[in-house]
Amino acid sequence: MSKKQQEKSQQTMQELMESAIELFGSKGFVQTSVAEITEHAGYAKGSFYRHWNSKDELFLLIVEHKLKLYRETRDSKIAKANNLKEVMDAIWDFLESTINEKNWSSIFLEFTIYSVRRETLRKLLNKSLYRLSNTIFADLVRDHVETDYPPEKIGALNTALFEGYLIHHSLGTEVISFQDVRQAAIALALKNGTKQG
Amino acid sequence: MSKKQQEKSQQTMQELMESAIELFGSKGFVQTSVAEITEHAGYAKGSFYRHWNSKDELFLLIVEHKLKLYRETRDSKIAKANNLKEVMDAIWDFLESTINEKNWSSIFLEFTIYSVRRETLRKLLNKSLYRLSNTIFADLVRDHVETDYPPEKIGALNTALFEGYLIHHSLGTEVISFQDVRQAAIALALKNGTKQG
DNA sequence: TCAAAAAATGACCATTGGTCACTTTTAAGA
DNA sequence: TCTTAAAAGTGACCAATGGTCATTTTTTGA
Numbered sequence: 253m254s255k256k257q258q259e260k261s262q263q264t265m266q267e268l269m270e271s272a273i274e275l276f277g278s279k280g281f282v283q284t285s286v287a288e289i290t291e292h293a294g295y296a297k298g299s300f301y302r303h304w305n306s307k308d309e310l311f312l313l314i315v316e317h318k319l320k321l322y323r324e325t326r327d328s329k330i331a332k333a334n335n336l337k338e339v340m341d342a343i344w345d346f347l348e349s350t351i352n353e354k355n356w357s358s359i360f361l362e363f364t365i366y367s368v369r370r371e372t373l374r375k376l377l378n379k380s381l382y383r384l385s386n387t388i389f390a391d392l393v394r395d396h397v398e399t400d401y402p403p404e405k406i407g408a409l410n411t412a413l414f415e416g417y418l419i420h421h422s423l424g425t426e427v428i429s430f431q432d433v434r435q436a437a438i439a440l441a442l443k444n445g446t447k448q449g
Numbered sequence: 450m451s452k453k454q455q456e457k458s459q460q461t462m463q464e465l466m467e468s469a470i471e472l473f474g475s476k477g478f479v480q481t482s483v484a485e486i487t488e489h490a491g492y493a494k495g496s497f498y499r500h501w502n503s504k505d506e507l508f509l510l511i512v513e514h515k516l517k518l519y520r521e522t523r524d525s526k527i528a529k530a531n532n533l534k535e536v537m538d539a540i541w542d543f544l545e546s547t548i549n550e551k552n553w554s555s556i557f558l559e560f561t562i563y564s565v566r567r568e569t570l571r572k573l574l575n576k577s578l579y580r581l582s583n584t585i586f587a588d589l590v591r592d593h594v595e596t597d598y599p600p601e602k603i604g605a606l607n608t609a610l611f612e613g614y615l616i617h618h619s620l621g622t623e624v625i626s627f628q629d630v631r632q633a634a635i636a637l638a639l640k641n642g643t644k645q646g
Numbered sequence: 647t648c649a650a651a652a653a654a655t656g657a658c659c660a661t662t663g664g665t666c667a668c669t670t671t672t673a674a675g676a
Numbered sequence: 677t678c679t680t681a682a683a684a685g686t687g688a689c690c691a692a693t694g695g696t697c698a699t700t701t702t703t704t705g706a
Binding site: 279280283284328358361362364365366367368369374375378379383386404405407408409411412413414415416417419420422423424425427428433439440443444 | 481560561566580601617624625
Binding site: 260261264296297298299302386 | 653654655
């Protein structure tokens with residue numbers, strides 16, 4: 253393949269991906285069709301499959317990119333944290349950033365539930381690359397946990413509260429705000445993970 | 450319509466509904482097709498639509514029935530509760546019963562997420578009939594809340610934690626058990642809702 | 647200018663929720 | 677017992693969708 257052709261192919265791929273990001277962002281995963289993605293970028297449906305094997309595959313790629321960016325910011329903050337409270341604050345800043353951008357985390361939640369009945373996809377999604385992984389979370393907080401409550405559980409409870417809030421939020425209910433959940437989650441983590449908690 | 454014909458129609462409806470309950474229970478909502486439901490009960494697809502207008506409608510009916518049963522048990526227990534701790538215990542017994550039966554609450558979670566992008570359905574689902582409603586929860590705990598933390602928020606946080614756990618559980622992760630979440634949720638409610646918390 | 651390779655296309659397939667004109671069954675009256 | 681109207685049941689059909697692939701168009705380098 254010539255250099256120029258490679259570039260053209262790359263460009264088409266980029267255009268399709270941007271079209272997909274826009275459409276997923278506004279309509280969610282299931283409601284966005286492959287034909288829409290290609291049309292919106294000015295191509296025919298068949299072109300999609302020259303770049304990815306499935307709609308799932310592209311979505312995972314997008315998520316991977318997005319999470320990578322968020323995580324870089326998060327990890328540099330966490331490195332500076334002195335105690336569990338500060339770690340939790342950094343984590344919740346990170347979670348907030350994933351919500352703020354077009355409610356992206358809710359779209360990812362949709363995809364997560366969609367994956368539950370698709371075994372291969374579900375196993376793939378459980379990898380740290382895509383999930384708010386419990387093992388990664390555990391590593392982040394471990395150094396600051398003062399009790400013998402397992403760090404993994406602190407992480408899983410935190411994720412549960414966050415994802416539960418996403419459902420609440422997705423349904424348009426506004427009984428609790430992001431701040432309420434953040435506060436509750438941090439209180440819970442401190443209760444389980446510090447001596448004074 | 451004659452009595453006998455009415456009975457026949459009722460019976461068919463019952464057969465279809467039982468078939469649907471079984472299939473939804475094992476394959477979830479989206480992965481169960483209308484044709485499967487009717488075939489499994491020994492009818493043709495068209496028969497389905499003589500009884501309900503859509504797959505959604507039947508699912509909602511099933512949920513309504515199920516929740517009704519659970520709630521009766523729950524409310525009779527809550528009436529006897531003397532403090533917030535006992536109310537929370539009754540509520541979590543109720544939540545546990547919805548999980549124990551073929552993971553029914555996870556299937557309902559799937560349906561909830563499915564409804565998010567379908568406006569009419571989403572609004573319908575927000576009614577107390579179908580949701581672990583925040584207003585109902587608030588009414589249940591209100592008498593026992595000693596602080597000025599809004600009962601609605603205690604309820605919404607509780608639901609968030611429960612539904613977040615469902616996601617965790619649906620993905621096959623087993624970092625936290627139902628007991629872990631129950632314990633955390635009750636601790637959180639007591640922290641926000643009692644003076645000694 | 648031309649041929650090979652890559653890019654792009656869109657008709658086609660299977661699956662699905664839903665529709666509806668048609669067929670079969672049922673039951674009540676003659 | 678026969679007739680007939682109404683109800684029950686059927687399955688071909690429709691549109692939308694994810695995915696396939698033979699074919700067409702474009703690009704490139706000799």
